[in-house]
Amino acid sequence: MSSDTSTEGMDGTRRGFFATMALAFFGSVSALGFAYPLGMYLWPRERKVKGAGERSMKIPLSDVPIGEARFVRFLGKPAVVVRPNEQQVIALSPICPHLGCIVKWREKEKEFLCPCHGGRFDSKGIVLGGPPPFPLPPFSSSVEAEYIVIKEV
Ligand code: FES
Structure with missing residues (x-):
């Protein structure tokens, strides 16, 4: 009986760990999905400059x-x-x-x-x-x- 309780406890801990990792992963992906377009908007790769450096x-x-x-x-x-x-x-x-x-x-x-x-x-x-x-x-x-x-x- 006591071995069952410890297994459940380990499963719960494992489940919690995976839930936390999944949350961290999807949270990071979501943050990146927001940060990348914002970064491209604020610091575009190609900048239009009149005169010197004309494209x-x-x-x-x-x-x-x-x-x-x-x-x-x-x-x-x-x-x-x-x-x-x-x-x-x-x-x-x-x-x-x-x-x-x-x-x-x-x-x-x-x-x-x-x-x-x-x-x-x-x-x-x-x-x-x-x-x-x-x-x-x-x-x-x-x-x-x-x-x-x-x-x-
Ligand atoms: S896309 Fe309609 S005429 Fe060119």
């Missing part, structure tokens, strides 16, 4: 033939560079302002087409037709020596 990207001019478009990643997001002619370079966000699909370049028509709902944009990102309410957002772009330089607007 830009260089693409060799030869990578974008005249009349074609090149899709790249800029600042972790998609971007597209178009050369409608020898002098002009245009950099845009290819994210459709309607519902966020990525537009495709139609080389023959020299326009962008959104595959989701048929939104159409010219090479400058201006809406030609379909449901998009706004043009494709532009990036600043220029030609420096043999490179196309894209910058945040």
Whole structure:
């Protein structure tokens, strides 16, 4: 009889220990789940600084033939560079302002087409037709020596 009582006591102690450990574990996970987004909000990894340290990207001019478009990643997001002619370079966000699909370049028509709902944009990102309410957002772009330089607007 006394051995049963000591076993129950040990089970109770063990159960208590595991309950405490489980509570500590889930409490830590919950605290981390709250602290991480708060930390990212208060101390973001990338900071936008005007002027020095401007965030830009260089693409060799030869990578974008005249009349074609090149899709790249800029600042972790998609971007597209178009050369409608020898002098002009245009950099845009290819994210459709309607519902966020990525537009495709139609080389023959020299326009962008959104595959989701048929939104159409010219090479400058201006809406030609379909449901998009706004043009494709532009990036600043220029030609420096043999490179196309894209910058945040
Ligand atoms: S998402 Fe592009 S037209 Fe709807």
